[in-house]
Amino acid sequence: MGQVRWASWTVTVATALVITSGQVARADVASDKSAAIVIYPEVKVDSSHDLDTVIRLTNTSNAPIALHCFYLDANSHCVGGTAEGKVCTSGVTSGSSVCTGGGTCSAVSSLQEIDFDVTMTPKQPLQWLASEGLSPPIPNGVCSTNPFVPCNTNDDCSLFANGSTCTPSNSGTNVPGTPEDPFVGELKCIEVNPNSNDVVPIAANDVKGEALIEQSTPTKPDFDVASYNAVGIEALLQCSGGTNDGGPCKSNADCQPPTGSPGTCQAPSGPIGNVLTLGGNGAEYNGCPNYLILNHFFDFATDPVPGSSNTITTNLVLVPCSEDLESQICGEAVLQFLVFNEFESRFSTSVTADCFLDKQLSKLTIGDPTKSIWSVSVEGTLTGQTRINPVVNSAFPLPSGMVGFAYETHTGSNTRSAAFNLHLAGVRADKSGNPLSDTITLP
Amino acid sequence: MRRQRGLVGLVGLAVLAGLGMIAKPAVAAVTIEQSASILVFPKVIADGTRDTIIQITNTSNNVRFMHCFYSTTSNVCVGGVNNNAPCADNNDCAGATVGTSGICQIAIDPSSGNYICSERDFDIELTKQQPTHWVVSTGREANIFPERCQGGPNPVVCDPSTTGGPNADCCDAGFNFNRVPPVVVPFKGELKCIETDSSGAPLSGNGEKGEATIEEPAIGDVSKYNAFGILGNDNNNSDTTLCLGNSNDPSTAACPNGGEYSACPLSWDLDHPLEGSTDLVLGGNSTVNTSLTVVPCSEDFLDQSAKPLVLAFDIYDEFESHLSASTTLGCWASFNLEDISSSFTSTFFHGSQLGHTTVRAANKTQGGIMAVLEETHNDVAHSVYARAAQNGHNSFADQTVQEFITVPPEQGAQ
Numbered sequence: 001m002g003q004v005r006w007a008s009w010t011v012t013v014a015t016a017l018v019i020t021s022g023q024v025a026r027a028d029v030a031s032d033k034s035a036a037i038v039i040y041p042e043v044k045v046d047s048s049h050d051l052d053t054v055i056r057l058t059n060t061s062n063a064p065i066a067l068h069c070f071y072l073d074a075n076s077h078c079v080g081g082t083a084e085g086k087v088c089t090s091g092v093t094s095g096s097s098v099c100t101g102g103g104t105c106s107a108v109s110s111l112q113e114i115d116f117d118v119t120m121t122p123k124q125p126l127q128w129l130a131s132e133g134l135s136p137p138i139p140n141g142v143c144s145t146n147p148f149v150p151c152n153t154n155d156d157c158s159l160f161a162n163g164s165t166c167t168p169s170n171s172g173t174n175v176p177g178t179p180e181d182p183f184v185g186e187l188k189c190i191e192v193n194p195n196s197n198d199v200v201p202i203a204a205n206d207v208k209g210e211a212l213i214e215q216s217t218p219t220k221p222d223f224d225v226a227s228y229n230a231v232g233i234e235a236l237l238q239c240s241g242g243t244n245d246g247g248p249c250k251s252n253a254d255c256q257p258p259t260g261s262p263g264t265c266q267a268p269s270g271p272i273g274n275v276l277t278l279g280g281n282g283a284e285y286n287g288c289p290n291y292l293i294l295n296h297f298f299d300f301a302t303d304p305v306p307g308s309s310n311t312i313t314t315n316l317v318l319v320p321c322s323e324d325l326e327s328q329i330c331g332e333a334v335l336q337f338l339v340f341n342e343f344e345s346r347f348s349t350s351v352t353a354d355c356f357l358d359k360q361l362s363k364l365t366i367g368d369p370t371k372s373i374w375s376v377s378v379e380g381t382l383t384g385q386t387r388i389n390p391v392v393n394s395a396f397p398l399p400s401g402m403v404g405f406a407y408e409t410h411t412g413s414n415t416r417s418a419a420f421n422l423h424l425a426g427v428r429a430d431k432s433g434n435p436l437s438d439t440i441t442l443p
Numbered sequence: 444m445r446r447q448r449g450l451v452g453l454v455g456l457a458v459l460a461g462l463g464m465i466a467k468p469a470v471a472a473v474t475i476e477q478s479a480s481i482l483v484f485p486k487v488i489a490d491g492t493r494d495t496i497i498q499i500t501n502t503s504n505n506v507r508f509m510h511c512f513y514s515t516t517s518n519v520c521v522g523g524v525n526n527n528a529p530c531a532d533n534n535d536c537a538g539a540t541v542g543t544s545g546i547c548q549i550a551i552d553p554s555s556g557n558y559i560c561s562e563r564d565f566d567i568e569l570t571k572q573q574p575t576h577w578v579v580s581t582g583r584e585a586n587i588f589p590e591r592c593q594g595g596p597n598p599v600v601c602d603p604s605t606t607g608g609p610n611a612d613c614c615d616a617g618f619n620f621n622r623v624p625p626v627v628v629p630f631k632g633e634l635k636c637i638e639t640d641s642s643g644a645p646l647s648g649n650g651e652k653g654e655a656t657i658e659e660p661a662i663g664d665v666s667k668y669n670a671f672g673i674l675g676n677d678n679n680n681s682d683t684t685l686c687l688g689n690s691n692d693p694s695t696a697a698c699p700n701g702g703e704y705s706a707c708p709l710s711w712d713l714d715h716p717l718e719g720s721t722d723l724v725l726g727g728n729s730t731v732n733t734s735l736t737v738v739p740c741s742e743d744f745l746d747q748s749a750k751p752l753v754l755a756f757d758i759y760d761e762f763e764s765h766l767s768a769s770t771t772l773g774c775w776a777s778f779n780l781e782d783i784s785s786s787f788t789s790t791f792f793h794g795s796q797l798g799h800t801t802v803r804a805a806n807k808t809q810g811g812i813m814a815v816l817e818e819t820h821n822d823v824a825h826s827v828y829a830r831a832a833q834n835g836h837n838s839f840a841d842q843t844v845q846e847f848i849t850v851p852p853e854q855g856a857q
Contacts, residue, residue, distance in 0.1 A: 027588040032475045032836050033714065052724045056714050058799045060836070125714050125761040125799035129723050168763070208836045210714055214724040214820070221825030223725070226817070227833050251788075251838075258689075270588070294652050295498045295574055302601035304614040305494045305578050307660035309603075340572040342617020343591075369596060377594030382601060385500045385574040410658075410665050416829060418667035423652050424476045425502070 031299040032421075034060045036191045036202070036285060037276070037440075038209045041319045041404045042358060043071070045131045046182035053130040054212040055187065059120040061206040062175075064168040065193035066119045068201075070325060073180060074185040077105040087182055091418035101324035110357055111328045114179050115443075119194060120207075121168040130183070134175035141169030142223055161331050186319045186356060187211075190276070190442070191235075199442060201276055203235035203267035203284065213419065215408075223394025228405040228419040233321075234286045239263040277400075278321055279428055280437030284337060288401030288438050290426030292388040296406065298341070298376035299362035299369065301383075311411035314374075316364070317407070318357040318388075321438035322400035330355035331400020331438065333390035337364075339373050340353070342381035347373040353390075353402065388422075392430055401438050449710040451857075475834045478502040479672025479850070480638040480646065481704060482653045483687070483817045486668070486777065486832070489580035489854070490629035496656040497634060498576045499670075501569035503650035508639045509567050511623075511853060512744055515632025516774045517559040520545040523799040531629055549773060557748040558773025564854060566643075567636070568620040569651075579634075581607025582625035589616045632775050633738045637685065637850070638675065645685055646855035647675025647703065657832065666832040670853070671813050673740075679703040683855040687740055687846035689809070698845060707740035707811020707846050707849060708837035710803035715816055717760065717789040718781035728824040733787075733816055736777040737802075740811035749774040752812065753805035754777040758786055760795035769805065773810065809844045811826075 043053045059065050078086045081103020088098040088105035096303040099105050120126060121141075128134035133289040143149040143157035145164035152156050152171040178185070191207055193200040209230035216223050239247045239255035242263025249255050249265035256262040274282050278286015303310040320331030332354040339347040351364050362369035370377060374384070392399040407419040428436040450477045501507045520536035523545025530536050530547035538544040550559040562662060563627045569575060577583035584607065590614035593599045601614035636653070640646045652671035662839035678700040686698035688706025715733040715786065716722075722729040739752055756768040768784030770776075789795060804810045814835040821828045 032834055034836060034838070039821045050724075054723050054752060056797065058712065058714050060712050060799075060838070081768070121763045123765075123799055123801075124761060125759065126761060126795045127723065186500050208712060208714070210833060212818075212831060214722070216822070218726065221822065221827050223820065223822045223825075223827050225820050225829040225831040227818070227831040229834060262571075277471045293500075293502055293652065295500050295652065302603060302614070303658070303660075303662050304576070304601055304603050304606045305496060305658050306581065306603050306606055307494075308658065308663070310663055340574060342574055342576075342619075344570045344573050344618065346572070375594070377598065380591030380593060380613065382592070382614065383498055383574045383576045383617075385502070385572060387502075389761075407658075408665075410663055412663050414663035416663045416665045418656065418665045418831070420654060420667045421476060421669055421670070421834075423478065423502070423669075425478065 007322040011148060032229065033234065034205050034208045034234055036205050036235035037233040038189050038207050038317065039233070039403060039432055040187040040209065040211045040230045041212065042184065042213070042317045043130045043178065043187050044184050044213055047131065048182070050216040054127055054214065055130055056125065056127045056212070057118065057120070057189065057209045058125040058208050059123060059206055060208055061204070062122045064119065064121055064194055065204070065206050066117065066191045066192050067207060068115060068117055068192045068199045069175075069189040070113045070115045071189060072186040072188065072293045072323070072355070073114070073179055073183065075180055076107050077107050079106045080104060087180055097122050108253045110331050111307040111323060111325065113328065114176060116175055117172055117176065118189065119170050119172045121170065129277070130178050131181060133177040134173065136331040141167040141171065184356070184358065190440075201272040201442070203237060203272065205237070205404055208232065217415075222414050224416050226407050226417040226419040228407075229421055231403045231405075231421070235284060236283055237265050237266065238268050240266050274291065276440040276442070278438040278440070280435040283437065287428055288403055289424035290401075291424070292402065292404065293423035293425060294386045294388065294406055296361065296384060296386060297382055297408060298379045298384050299360060299372070299374050299378040304382060308412070310410040311408055312408055314360055314361050314406055314408045316361060316404065318402045318404035320353075320400035320402055320439065321353065322398050324398060324441040326441050326443045329398050331398045332393070332396040333400050333402055334393050335402070336391050338387040339379075340385045341379040342383060345379070349373060357404070372432045384420055392436060401436070464720040474609035474672050474674065477674065478649050478652050480649050480651070480675030481594065481672040481673035482636045482651055483673065483744045484634040484653065484655045485671070485738045485813050485828060486653060486657065486817065487579055487634045488631050488657055488689070489626050492661070492824040493659045494659055495579040496576055496658070497579060497653065498574065498656070499567065499569070499636065499653040500574040501572060501650055501651055503648065504571045505650070505731065506571065507569045507648060507650045507652060508562060509636040509643055510639050510643060510850070511567060511634060511636040512562045512564045513626055513630070513632055513634055514560055514562045514631065514742065514744070514774060517550040517561045518547050519550040522546065526665040528620070538773045542655065546782065547565065552748060554750065557750055560747045560749055560774035562667055562744050562747060563626070565624055566621045570618055573618060575619065577623045577628055578606050580628055583607055583615050583619055583623040584609050584611060585622040586611070586619050587614065589619070591616050595827045616797055628668055631777065633676070635742065637848070640681070643854060644681035645679060645683070645850070646681065647677060647679040649675055649786055657830075662827070664828070664830055666817055668815050668832040668834050671710065671834070673707070674705040676705070682851050685848040687848065689782070690846065697847065709811065709814070710801050710837040711812070711814045711837050713800045713802060713814065713835050714814055715780065715798050715800065716818065717792055717795055717798045719789040722820045725820070725822055728822070730823060731823045732819045732821070733780045734777055734819070736782060736815045736817070737772050737812050738775050739772060740813065741848065743847070743849045745849045745851045751808065752810050753808045754802055754812070755805045756783070756786070757801045760792040761797055763793060764792055764795065766791060811844075811846050
């Protein structure tokens with residue numbers, strides 16, 4: 001009897017360990033997998049400089065889906081003076097050509113969001129110019145027994161016999177153009193229940209996206225295109241039935257062990273509320289990374305390709321994982337940078353980041369960029385590795401992890417750029433090792 | 444006593460499970476964002492017009508070693524006086540008189556029907572956290588005491604004409620313990636790097652990441668993508684047959700430990716402009732074209748051959764219209780989408796501009812692949828163009844066929 005109890009206790013421990021070992025959300029935010037939340041860290045529009053962004057969004061599933069999206073305006077605006085509210089560049093103060101009459105340019109410190117809905121048919125790709133949006137007429141459904149008759153609901157097809165139904169459509173989609181021109185900011189889309197009139201997030205990983213930032217050069221015939229993959233945050237799924245019942249999964253394969261009975265990978269039954277938890281305890285979505293790793297040329301490096309006469313600089317773009325879209329508060333973090341060159345030399349520095357960051361590496365810290373730790377003449381080698389650790393500061397109203405991408409600019413007779421995604425590592429935790437969550441609060 | 448051993452085993456199982464050390468089912472965990480044990484750069488070009496910079500970084504705190512392969516198709520002249528001679532293009536197959544010329548084609552082994560590949564290998568070594576780079580056309584000399592770039596009154600800057608050479612200035616500054624050979628120009632192919640220990644035995648250390656920058660120096664054009672990483676598992680037996688993903692029977696003769704690396708994805712999701720569509724920013728007088736570069740996950744560097752894979756494409760437009768297409772892949776291929784099929788054209792989709800394509804190997808030639816897209820945006824009015832590269836998206840679908848990368852024995856543990 002004693003042995004039976006011992007065995008039973010061991011089985012309990014084994015089961016508990018199997019379950020708990022799988023419950024820790026991994027830092028596998030990814031830009032190469034379909035996800036439930038897609039983040040475009042930077043969308044830029046400036047019609048005076050022929051600059052615009054093409055947004056691409058694709059439903060990879062065989063079913064219709066719905067998304068609720070937010071543009072988050074990161075423009076700085078003039079405060080005071082005669083140009084109150086005008087878009088300006090942070091750091092330009094009174095007397096500049098923008099903030100006239102004694103006004104100052106205030107850096108963005110809170111989010112101004114504009115939200116909209118997108119519905120997508122099975123496997124459908126959509127694209128739009130950020131400056132213009134995507135307005136009707138966009139694809140409507142058609143009646144199943146008469147494809148020449150457009151419809152929005154099954155009622156529109158009731159005149160036809162044989163139970164004609166309305167095929168999936170983009171009905172309800174109305175993507176606005178960016179709220180300002182010039183505009184710089186973030187776009188975030190969250191997969192929601194397509195059968196609900198309310199914004200109800202669901203655990204489904206169906207959506208992927210890319211952004212192309214394009215700019216023509218008005219003074220000469222030249223053109224630049226840089227593209228990056230949207231950062232995806234997957235909803236956590238779990239096995240239903242079978243030997244792995246209740247365990248975490250990404251596909252049915254995870255629920256079909258070599259021995260034992262198979263289950264299926266599906267969304268957990270519990271609803272997701274208006275506060276989305278990313279990573280940590282009670283995670284509904286994968287967690288943001290503890291480290292972001294950037295391979296880059298040091299700023300002002302000469303392009304080493306024979307025949308080139310360009311110099312290279314790299315910009316880092318980061319946005320917070322945590323955002324309170326109801327109270328319009330964005331997450332903050334102290335970014336700890338570790339910089340390594342090709343001689344294994346290590347340098348470090350830190351910067352505070354909040355709603356939106358797009359800065360040339362050598363301008364992340366104050367001072368002469370040519371003397372920055374990201375300058376080629378300081379580091380001595382052409383390329384380097386920068387590890388970025390968003391550190392929690394309890395004084396921040398909304399401590400946060402970060403996601404983003406980088407783009408490098410090759411400047412010579414022509415100026416061309418290329419964007420690329422960052423590498424991600426680690427699970428966010430506090431100084432005691434306790435897992436940290438990020439939250440997105442929906443209105 | 445027997446019961447006691449059972450209990451100990453159960454406790455051990457519990458501990459192992461808690462530590463996450465029990466082999467998990469293989470899912471397609473090819474990644475562009477995590478450090479890995481195998482890096483794959485599908486598109487590497489050094490053709491005299493374009494060149495490629497490779498960047499690889501050791502993200503760990505230990506010294507790391509990699510064994511790398513440049514790999515591509517072999518081409519031979521078919522017909523003419525140079526029949527069966529290696530060639531780069533049709534010029535190499537030209538005869539002196541009419542009727543003596545052949546054409547340059549991908550070489551196929553007539554007995555097996557497999558494509559014949561060619562590879563060139565080398566080793567790199569990285570100290571902890573060390574990044575490195577090289578230009579593909581020039582390679583990089585072994586040099587551990589190179590000159591540093593510096594500013595100030597006596598600046599030292601990179602002179603690109605010295606890159607890769609024995610007298611390279613600070614273009615090649617950094618520890619470089621092994622020589623990276625230049626490719627034979629023109630080269631269009633793949634770079635694959637496999638993490639090893641110091642003896643050359645494959646190792647699942649998951650300590651490397653990489654990027655490729657493709658440039659056209661004459662116009663300054665630049666596009667960039669992340670290397671695909673294949674994660675290593677703890678059960679690597681370090682032999683020269685690298686096993687990717689589980690099979691239904693993990694204990695096959697070639698893979699006694701089962702899958703030593705993550706599985707390759709069965710399918711890829713690709714967003715791309717339909718061929719002949721216009722650039723949204725430039726408008727009317729513009730076009731956008733897309734090239735798709737694909738490599739197989741399985742690779743036999745010993746026999747230098749590849750089984751043909753039939754690639755099946757399903758293309759959807761914004762209006763839910765659906766077309767399909769197919770083509771064949773050998774060792775390496777880069778296609779303009781419209782050369783695969785007119786199903787990729789805007790015209791065939793009645794003027795649609797954007798496509799969503801799912802690509803996978805057909806059932807009868809099942810195998811994993813990796814894919815990179817590169818769009819060319821043409822400003823026709825001003826005769827200028829710009830390119831942008833993208834990594835494809837892969838699914839989590841399991842890859843049921845086990846993939847193998849076979850390294851020649853003399854390049855394994857020494």
